[in-house]
Structures are given as structure tokens and as C-alpha cells.
Amino acid sequence: MEDHSQWHDPLLLTDVSRQQQTLILSHDISSTNSDSQSIEMRNSEGTSGLHQSLEIVSPQLFTGPSTGDTSNGRSMLGFSLIAPDLVVCGSSPDIPKQSSAAERAASIVLSLEEGINGLEADASRGSPDSSNFSSFWHSADDIYGSEVTGGFKNLQGDHDDQKKQLLEARIVIEELKKENEFKSNECQKALNSLHELQSELMRKSMHVGSLAFAVEGQVKEKSKWLSSLSGLKRQLKILKLDQIKLSEEALKYKDCLGDMDGLRSIMQASLAEQVSYHDELKMKVSEGEKKRKELYNKVLELKGNIRVFCRCRPLNLEEIATGDKAAIDFESARDGELTIRSNGFPRKTFKFDAVFGPQADQADVFEDTAPFATSVLDGYNVCIFAYGQTGTGKTFTMEGTKDDRGVNYRTLSELFHIMSERQKIFRYEICVSVLEVYNEQIRDLLASGTQPTVASKRLEIRQASEGVLHVPGLIEAHVSNISEAWDVLQTGSNARAVGSTNANEHSSRSHCIHCVMVKGENLLNGEFTRSKLWLVDLAGSERIAKTEAQGERLKEAQNINRSLSALGDVISALANKSAYIPFRNSKLTHLLQDSLGGDSKALMFLQISPNENDLSETICSLNFASRVKGVELGPAKKQLDNTEFMRYKQLVEKTKQEAKLKDLQIKKMEETVHNLESKVKDKDQKNKNLQEKVKELEAQLLVERKLARQHVDTKIAEQQQQQMRQQLEDQNSAPTRHPLAAKTLGTLNDLTSDLPRIISDHNNQICPSSFLLSSEKENYPETAELLVQLPKRTGRASLCPTTQRIPIASNPRRNSLIPLPMTVHHVPMLPFPPLEDERDEVENSLEAAICSPISSKKKLNSVVRRSVQKKTKSPFQQQLKKGGVNVGVDKVRVSIGSRGRMGQRVLLGNARRVVTREAKKQTQKDKERGWNF
């Protein structure tokens, strides 16, 4: 539809100030207030660019002449426009007249639509119906009376006349119109040419205007330029002055720059110093923080607090898809704190030993857990357990995934790492067990695969010793490296009871416990330790109404909740330091008694969900963990292995006693050696004395020998003389007598056999032939030769000149063991000192034997026998024995002198018998060996 607001004949306006022509295309005169009309203006290109509201001042409607009975004439809108620099060059079209403002507006719209041709439309509408008028007059008569109606009728007549005149006028008008049309056509043509001329004029005037404007502008510009030139000149002067100033300043600045360089280097140095100082401070702060943490941990350790680490899992995909929001704020809270938010506002803040948000990875979590591995190898029991609502990530934290291992693997790995570092000082043995508490029954998860019968067997907890619990029959796998250990743990974990619930697809339906037993031996001080590491993945607490568990799952859930509430009771009792701790209320708490009942270090991982739908469970868990954090177990104790220690202690005691005994023996031996030395000295002295005595005796003996030889010689001479006398007598009395020279002297044996007689004849004077012979051989070798040359069984012979008989002195008292000269056997002359020594030894040993606290006869016998046997082994010793018997017995006599008479006699006799018997035996042996004395 065509736009009603547009003129068919647009007005052309010229804006002198902008040197632009403006076209009035439309205007709105529908408003009843015709005093103020707005006119839209467009530029000559017809595009919307210039819009300017022009005010129409006192618009006037010029109504055209009414014809005949038609009341609707044509109207023209006349107006003047007020605008700066505006030249109006047009007029509006005619507008049909209306009775009311609204109708007028409509007619103007119509007029705008139909333009000048609107008159034809009015004409075609025709005049009103005359029948309507007659009925109108009839009714007027009735109402107003005939006078009035008469007047009206006159008027009617006039009206009719006028109508006729009007018709005539119309005809004239029609003619005039035609004429007018013709003229208007001509006019139009003239007008068009006028318009053209006008527009040409206009263009030219516009051009002139614009030129004038331009000239005016140029003039203005010129004056502006001139003024600005003078301004610039002034400025130039000022600038010149400034330049001088600036050059001066530049020089100054140059000087300053040098200073600045110096300053800059100083500044840079100080900045570097500051930076390093800052870094140092930073390091110090971090070290301080570390130390503070260590000290804090130590304080906790001393107090024996259960350490609590809180970990929050991220929202899972399902929760994100359903648009669930996180209710835990980690950002605003400080280190180790978390804030619960409810409806966007912070509600409560909890503080733990460490808090790990959803962004924390497994390595971050283990960083704070690693010191516990060291504690295990130091001999402390350690328990690490994960607690929390189902599906919050307990298994994820403890077990982890294949690509992202959890606490279990990392702790074991750390154990083996430290072991390898300490291998020069410590020796370790590691055994691993895996068990689960499922529906209040303990199951061995390592046995379930290999030995199903064992797995089905019910395992019970027993008390091994005070404070030490154990599960008899539980398989303990010996492992020597991380891969072996992990294989064993995985075997156990795979056998664990797992089921699907509404809250978790792979929900743990049992409490899984990994037990790592570590036996350690300190190679430096021999200290033995036997510690345990418990790694516990608890089953998750769950709201049965929420998880909608049924059947087996329901039973499992009930058992899980029961054992967790028993754990809660134990924690409460521990926190309140109650005298009675209900460890035995569930298998789980009974198993953890070792770890929670003191002597060990405990760490709890509290797992929470960030989902605001789980907020009530999360708050329950956080409250529980806060209680756990308050539990003080007391300082952990080192688990020393006493069995080995006691064994070694006993060994040490024994060795000590042996050493003592040996010391005593050594002392005794030293004393004995000392005594022996002093005795040896004595003996040496005695020997010396004896040797001197022997020398004396030898000298005496020589004298005696000489005397004896003389005596024998005398005797022989006497005998020979007697024999010779006898022979002479016999010769005298008998005619035949053998000559003296024919008689042999007789053998040596004859001589020897005559010796006793000789001795008795010569007042007991001894003249042993053997001695004689030997002495003769020694002292008079020439005599010996003569003796040998003596003819056998010759009568008598004298080898020495007959001498006066010398009375032989009586035999002196025997005071040595030197064989008497009358002994027929040749006794080799042995050197005295060794003989004396040996004899002394026999004496000493006998003395020792007698002096020793031996009372019984049998014992004494054996001692004496041994002593004698020991000392009578060689021919030389045999000799000793022969002489030593009496000495030994004498010693025995001396040593047992303090005993009773009877005892003396018995022991003495006994000793003598033993000595004699041993001597005999030895003699026999010597004979057998061919040693004949």
C-alpha cells in the first residue's frame, strides 16, 4: 500500500547554511492541533540523512467554493516554515474540506493519497437524495409551524435558485474549467518552463550563494590564517625562548643522565639485591612453613592424634548433566579448611590436617602420606583408612586406577624404596595379607582363589600377647619387591565383594584390609622390630531409603552401617577417654584395635561428595571426622621384637660369664706361672746348691774310691800274701804243689761273689768290683788293661803293691739319690738339673692334686695317677719316677698332714700304691721299648 504521508508533489527547500537542497516528502497533519505540525525532511538524494523537524507556523486551510448541493469543497493548506537559512520554494496541494477535525484529517489523508484529483472523487460521490428533504420539511412543519416552514420554504426557493445559478455557474465553471484546463496546461507548460528557469535560476543562485559563501568562507579563513599566523609567530618566539631554555635543560638533563646511569646501576644492583632478598625470604617463609608443619606433626605425633585428611571428589558427569551444584567451597577457606555453602551462603567451616579439593591428584594426596611409610620401617604400627559415604571415592583414593595409582601402591612403593636406601644398615622382611570383613565375617582374600576350602573357613581374631592381635590361619605372602607385593594385593582386591547400587556402580560391599608385616633388623646395634601397616578401604555408609537396597544388598548395607556405627562408638569412647572402649562390638573395630587402641600412628581419609543433594550425609561425615581428629591415642611405641632380643641377651650373658671364667682361669694360670717361676728360681737355686753338693760328693767319692781301692789293694795283697804263705806251707808239707804262677786270678764274677765276704771281713768296708773296675778304668786305664789281660782262673794276682791296711771309715749317711757304688747295674749318669726339674714337677703336680679340694679316695687316686702318668713318659722320667716315688709320697704326706690320722694313712697308702703301680707300669713299658736300666 502506498504511504499516505507522502506528498505527490514534493516541496523543494534549500538550506543555505549547508548549501544543500532539501525535499519535503511528507508531513503529518492528522493532529487536531493544527498550530504545530511536523514535517519530515529528506535530502535531495532521497535517502535518510538529514532529518530536521520544521515548525509550521499558523497553518491555514483555504476552502474552495461549494457548488450546488455539495457541501464538500476543496481546501488548500497554507503555511510558512521557520527554519534558519531556509528558502521555501514550493506550496502544498489542495486538501478537501471536512466538517470535523477527524474527518478533515481523513480527507487530508485522502487528499494526500489522491492529490489534486480528489475533487473528481467528491463529484462522483453525488448529491444527497431529494426525497429525504421533503420528508424533512413535513416533519419540520409539524414541529416548528408554518411561519417558520414558510421562511424555510422561501429560503428553499432561494436555495433552488441558487442551485440553478450554481448549475449555470457550474456549466460556466465547466467551460471555464476546460478553458482553465487549457490555460492551466499552457500555464503548466509555462510553469514548467518557469520551473525549469526557476530551478536553473535556483541552481545558479545556489551556485552564486555557494560561491559567495565560499568566498566569505575564504575570507574568513584568510583572516583566521592571518590571526593564526601572528599567533604562530608569537608562539615561535616563545618556542625559541623555550628552545633556549630546553637546550639549557637538555644539557642539564645530559648531566643528569650520567647521574641517572649511575643511579640506575645502583638501583639495579639494589633491585637485584632486593629480588634475591625477596627470594630468600620466600624460601625462608616456605621453609618456616615446612618446619611449622613438621613441628605441628610432631606435636600431633607426641599427642598421638589420629591424623585426618579430607578429600572431596569432583562432580561426576551424571551430576553435571542433571545440573547439580557443588556445596563445598575450597577457595575462600584457608589452608586445611573447607566451607559448607547452603543456598549460596557459607554455613560452616571445618578444619583438618589437610584438605584436598576436586583438583587434587593422587600424587598431591600421597605427598602428605609418605612419612607414614618411613614410620613403618622405623618400627611403628601404622593404620591408614578411608571413610565416607558410598560413592565418594574411598576405593579411588586407596586403590586408584591403573594409570593413577592410589595410596596403597604408593605407600608400598615408598617402603621398598626406603628399604633399598637403608640396605647397608637394616635388613627387612615383608609379608602381606589381604582380608575382608563381609557381613560380620572375616574372609582371607588370598586363600579364596587358590584354596577355596580355606577361604570358606571362618577366621577368628586371637590375642597373641598383650596388645597384639592376630588372625590364626591367615595367609601371609612373603614379598621382596613392589611388583610381587602389588600382585598379591591385587589378587586380594579382585576377590573382594563388590556390587552395584543406586549410588555407585561398583560399590564395595565389605571392609577390605591389607596388612603388611615388616620385620626389621638393625645391623649396627642388633635391634629387632616387628611392625604392621594396615591399609583399610572401608565400605561406604549409605542411606538405605536413598539407595533403595533390597535383598542381599540390603543385608550388606545393614551390616556395613552397623560396623561403621560401632566404629563411631569406639571413636567417641576414645575421644572422651572412656575407661571402656567397645572394640569387640564388631569384627571391624576388633581388627583395628591394634591400630586405634594406641601404640600406633593412624591416618583417616575422609571422603566427601561436593553435591548439594548429599549435603546432609557430607555434614554427618565431616562431624564424625572432626571427632576422630580430636582423639588422642598417646605417642606411638616402637615395636621391638623381644624374642630375638632376649635370645641375644642370653647369649651375651653366657658369653660374659664365659669370659669371666676365662679371666679367672687366666688369672689363676698367671698366678701358677708366677708361682712356677718363683719355684723355678728356687729350684735353680736348689740345683745350684745340689750341684755344689754333688761336686763335693764327687770329690768325697773320689777320696772314698781311692780309699776303697787302696783297701782293696791291701786286701788283695794280704790275700795274696796269705795264699803265698799258704802255698809255701803247703809246699813245705806236700811234695807236689802247683807253681804259684800257674794259678789263675779268677774271673771278675768270682771276685764279685767274694765281695760280700770281703766286705764283712773288712769291718763292713765296701769294695765293689764293678765300681773298682769302672773306677779303675776311669782312673787307671793302664790298670784296666792289665785287668783285661789277666788270665782266666789264675790263682791270685796283685795289681798293686802291697800296702798297709787302711781302716775304712763307716759308710756316711745317704743323703742323695745318686746310685750307690755297690749297684751292679750300670746306671747312666744323667745330668742332674733336668732330673731335679722333672721330679719337682711331679712333686708339684702331686702337691696340686693333694691340695685341691678332693676328699674322696677315688678322686685322689685318679689325680695322682694322672700326675704320675703325665710325668713318667720317657726313660729319663722313668728314672725320675723311681727316685720320685718317695718324694711324691712325702709330699702327699706333707699336704694331707692336716687330715685325721686314719685319713692320712689311707690317703698316704693309697698315694704310695698308686705311685708304685704307675712306676711299675712305666717300667714295664720301658722294657717293652727296650729301655733297660
Ligand SMILES: Nc1ncnc2c1ncn2[C@@H]1O[C@H](COP(=O)(O)OP(=O)(O)OP(=O)(O)O)[C@@H](O)[C@H]1O
Ligand atoms: N578424586 C576423584 N577424581 C576423579 N574421580 C573420582 C574421584 N573420587 C572418586 N571418583 C570416581 O567416583 C566413583 C566412585 O568412587 P569409589 O568407587 O572409589 O567410591 P567409594 O567411596 O569407594 O564407594 P563405595 O563405598 O560404594 O565403594 C568412581 O568412578 C571414581 O572413579
